[in-house]
Amino acid sequence: MNSEAETKTNELPIDDPFAELLIEKDVRGRSLWVDAWQRLLKNKAALVSIVIMLVMLLLIVFGPMLLPWEGDFTDWDNTSSPPSLKTGHWFGTDPVGRDILVRTLEGGRISLLVGLVATLVSLLIGVSYGAVAGYYGGMTDRVMMRVVDIIYALPFMFFVILLMVVFGRHIVLIFVAIGAVNWLDMARIVRGQTLSLKNTEFVEAARACGVDHHAIIRRHIIPNLLGVVMVYVTLTIPQVILVESFLSFLGLGVQEPMSSWGALVNDGAQDMESAPWTLVFPAAFLTVTLYCFNYIGDGMRDALDPKDHL
Amino acid sequence: MKQAGVLRHAAVRLLGLIPTLLVLITIAFFLIRMAPGGPFDGEKVLPPEIRANLDVNYHLDEPLLQQYFRYLGQIITGDFGPSFQYKDWTVNELIARGFPVSATLGGLAMALAFVLGTLIGTVAALRQNTAVDYSVMGVAMLGISIPNFVVAPLLILGTAVYAGWLPAGGWDWSWQRMVLPVITLALPVIAYIARLTRGSMIEVLHSNYIRTARAKGLPERLVIRRHAFKPAILPVISYMGPAMAALITGSVVIERIYSIPGLGSYFVQGALNRDYTLVMGVVIFYGIVIIVLNFIVDLLYAWLNPRIRYDEAQ
Amino acid sequence: MALLSVSNLEVEFKTAEGVVKAVNGMTFDVHEGETLAIVGESGAGKSQLVLSFMGLLAENGRVAGTALFHGNDLLQMKPKELNKIRGRHIAMIFQDPMTSLNPFLTIEKQMMEVVMHHQGLSRDEARSHAVEMLRAVRIPDPEERIKQYPHEYSGGMRQRVMIAIGLLCEPELLIADEPSTALDVTIQAQISELVSELRKETKMSLVLITHDLSAVAEIADRIIVMYAGEAIETGTVDEIFYSPQHPYTRGLIASVPRLDRVSDDELQAIPGNPPNLLALPEGCSFRDRCSEATEQCYQRPPLWRAGSGRTSRCFQGIEGGEIVAEPTGEGEE
Numbered sequence: 018m019n020s021e022a023e024t025k026t027n028e029l030p031i032d033d034p035f036a037e038l039l040i041e042k043d044v045r046g047r048s049l050w051v052d053a054w055q056r057l058l059k060n061k062a063a064l065v066s067i068v069i070m071l072v073m074l075l076l077i078v079f080g081p082m083l084l085p086w087e088g089d090f091t092d093w094d095n096t097s098s099p100p101s102l103k104t105g106h107w108f109g110t111d112p113v114g115r116d117i118l119v120r121t122l123e124g125g126r127i128s129l130l131v132g133l134v135a136t137l138v139s140l141l142i143g144v145s146y147g148a149v150a151g152y153y154g155g156m157t158d159r160v161m162m163r164v165v166d167i168i169y170a171l172p173f174m175f176f177v178i179l180l181m182v183v184f185g186r187h188i189v190l191i192f193v194a195i196g197a198v199n200w201l202d203m204a205r206i207v208r209g210q211t212l213s214l215k216n217t218e219f220v221e222a223a224r225a226c227g228v229d230h231h232a233i234i235r236r237h238i239i240p241n242l243l244g245v246v247m248v249y250v251t252l253t254i255p256q257v258i259l260v261e262s263f264l265s266f267l268g269l270g271v272q273e274p275m276s277s278w279g280a281l282v283n284d285g286a287q288d289m290e291s292a293p294w295t296l297v298f299p300a301a302f303l304t305v306t307l308y309c310f311n312y313i314g315d316g317m318r319d320a321l322d323p324k325d326h327l
Numbered sequence: 328m329k330q331a332g333v334l335r336h337a338a339v340r341l342l343g344l345i346p347t348l349l350v351l352i353t354i355a356f357f358l359i360r361m362a363p364g365g366p367f368d369g370e371k372v373l374p375p376e377i378r379a380n381l382d383v384n385y386h387l388d389e390p391l392l393q394q395y396f397r398y399l400g401q402i403i404t405g406d407f408g409p410s411f412q413y414k415d416w417t418v419n420e421l422i423a424r425g426f427p428v429s430a431t432l433g434g435l436a437m438a439l440a441f442v443l444g445t446l447i448g449t450v451a452a453l454r455q456n457t458a459v460d461y462s463v464m465g466v467a468m469l470g471i472s473i474p475n476f477v478v479a480p481l482l483i484l485g486t487a488v489y490a491g492w493l494p495a496g497g498w499d500w501s502w503q504r505m506v507l508p509v510i511t512l513a514l515p516v517i518a519y520i521a522r523l524t525r526g527s528m529i530e531v532l533h534s535n536y537i538r539t540a541r542a543k544g545l546p547e548r549l550v551i552r553r554h555a556f557k558p559a560i561l562p563v564i565s566y567m568g569p570a571m572a573a574l575i576t577g578s579v580v581i582e583r584i585y586s587i588p589g590l591g592s593y594f595v596q597g598a599l600n601r602d603y604t605l606v607m608g609v610v611i612f613y614g615i616v617i618i619v620l621n622f623i624v625d626l627l628y629a630w631l632n633p634r635i636r637y638d639e640a641q
Numbered sequence: 642m643a644l645l646s647v648s649n650l651e652v653e654f655k656t657a658e659g660v661v662k663a664v665n666g667m668t669f670d671v672h673e674g675e676t677l678a679i680v681g682e683s684g685a686g687k688s689q690l691v692l693s694f695m696g697l698l699a700e701n702g703r704v705a706g707t708a709l710f711h712g713n714d715l716l717q718m719k720p721k722e723l724n725k726i727r728g729r730h731i732a733m734i735f736q737d738p739m740t741s742l743n744p745f746l747t748i749e750k751q752m753m754e755v756v757m758h759h760q761g762l763s764r765d766e767a768r769s770h771a772v773e774m775l776r777a778v779r780i781p782d783p784e785e786r787i788k789q790y791p792h793e794y795s796g797g798m799r800q801r802v803m804i805a806i807g808l809l810c811e812p813e814l815l816i817a818d819e820p821s822t823a824l825d826v827t828i829q830a831q832i833s834e835l836v837s838e839l840r841k842e843t844k845m846s847l848v849l850i851t852h853d854l855s856a857v858a859e860i861a862d863r864i865i866v867m868y869a870g871e872a873i874e875t876g877t878v879d880e881i882f883y884s885p886q887h888p889y890t891r892g893l894i895a896s897v898p899r900l901d902r903v904s905d906d907e908l909q910a911i912p913g914n915p916p917n918l919l920a921l922p923e924g925c926s927f928r929d930r931c932s933e934a935t936e937q938c939y940q941r942p943p944l945w946r947a948g949s950g951r952t953s954r955c956f957q958g959i960e961g962g963e964i965v966a967e968p969t970g971e972g973e974e
Contacts, residue, residue, distance in 0.1 A: 062465075167347040172613050175579075175610050179359060182598045262476075263474070266476045267580065269598075282474075283476070286476070304474070307474070308473075311472050535735065535740040536742055539735065539743075541727070542728065542732070543754070543758075544726065544727035545758060549758075558744070631745075634790075
């Protein structure tokens, strides 16, 4: 990232103010990350959350491969049976005899997949939109932000539902729909950061050196956006997972046989009196995931800017 | 002088809302029309003449753009049209039936969230970095993370099914049927407001003017009530707009779970049955409600914050 | 008996990097009707000193020692008792008038609450008293302006309001922590003049904290020079200005630009920076910056005293003075 800057400083005489600025930026950049990392490590809640999420990730990715049956395997001898080691169904089974543990883990794959991909969509739209608005400023910025304000005021969940109804329940559509509706916060934050970055000395120095817009955005603005973007990505993932589970709960999410945690909770809620374990396990996994991501996102936000609360 | 400033501020904001509404209506209209299949593609296959008649009656045979402008015209006069699925009802009537229910739920939830949230947040702030603070904030984080469709069944199980204290659902305007849905709906908002208040209160308590108040020899309780509370609350007031949007969103699921005949339920039903007019009507109606509520919140904020009043008047 | 009698006051802060000793064993008296100036660079501990016996330290601060006001130890008082004194018998005004007033309350409310709480006045009595006080600090049109909010006042006016608030209950002691630092020079002069005038009526004592030695020459009776949390020299105004004993004091006086000695020479600054309180140098804390330092200065310097109230903490000592106690670092006096 900084190799070009370094070559530049080697060519310029030492007391050139631009060279000094470029060197300064290098040093400043590195210590910011190290500093933030140390602060994050001190945040116990965030650390524990990271550990839990890693464990969860391992379980979700590798768990189903290690279990003797798949999510749609129906064990007719053991329908609606409570969790027990004897039957081998550690989380119990649902009324049709499907193993809840496997279904929960597979559901996790779907929920996390949607979470990551939709966040990615959100990220792409939000960052480009925000960076452009912030960088070009002026009228462009005002119009673009006005559009964001307008969309922000609308009940987005309703639109997602509409989209689902209109276009059917294809999984790619879910990624796009949720992502397309969630990019607003990211855009706002990125635009704010870009605006303040644009006016810093090292960008002015770069411009004075004749570096063109594209390169400035690529080399100076985007690396400095990384921190802020990472925080919001971590905070967006649980939001997106939540939206997806809402949809699934209403019957508008991913289609069978794919089942996300939301759909599992919906199923479980219907049998909750006779077979509460069908509700409890997916609900617990969903809640723990959201809980941990929130703490991680919070921790990252504190680490990067301890003053910036909520 | 100050009053004029606030009013002018308000008028300007109001004008800005019209494009928002227009965008809302347009997007909703064209979206729903893009759905494959129309409102009458039910399980029964209708004979072609009847089908043609229905189309004409509901203007479905006209070009799309014409339907759009016709619809706009209707909206301006406040007519959302007839419902496609409930043949004897107009959308206006359905909204009139469902909205009071949802509004009551939402209003109570908002009030509960504000009162409890600020209280809890203040207590946590006053006991910053103690066990009380950490545990309260931990629970609050849980409140934000746990989806309401997880909380609801658990609450129902606990209070209604096992303990039999409260009814499990339904709606008859009795307080017993309101308790569970209101609490479930309010929970994430209470949690968010608690966290917000705590952070804000901590910041306020470190400010110089609080130090001055203490240096005056005022008892701490008075310092907090008179000097710290109002500034600390401002971010919460700002949050009320998004909070109400969140409550409206949440109501869709809550009404489903607790079998409450509110606007959210109608919406979901309408979406599943492709009842164009109903869906459109609800989306637009809620859009207007959100816009108006945001507007009121803006006014409230400006009224509470003397600096804004001053700036506007200048 | 002195109005305020401080003994061996120590203030520490627990920070992530260790314990910071902001004030290290200060002992002094404030007498009725006198003006005591506490002078030193930023970070010398002047503010923490007074905040400590006013009960306004940050949460991670700890204070030791005694601070007797009319014979009662402020540091041992419960909040309820301390509140009876704060604002009523001892008033304090702060450095930054822009943020020291509550932006959400009118000036009226912020003034009335003081007298209504401490003296039980009715609303009307409180209001008229407040208006009179605003008039005394020369706020124009006080009956109207009292209903305004702080942001409608300029910085200088806000500081005058702070002074007015401080004086409402006619306190015996007013503590002013760098009252003019945040304001421009012309306002500084006005504020100084105002405070002097107001004190002529009552026999109020004034503790003035500042980093500007020249500002106190006019109004101070006695001066304490602070460095790195300690009093390194004390004396009357004349003693300090005409025969400064400590090299730091001499440095401070020399660094003030003077009208009567116009020359093309550079201003004389004291080289270096104040020490890091987490890592104080061995021996005399001023050693690294002192042009007169010797080998001896690696030991902790003794406290010299000449007559009452004239002290210096340096190996150079005071003419006609004697060493008070062996330098043990604690418990002197």
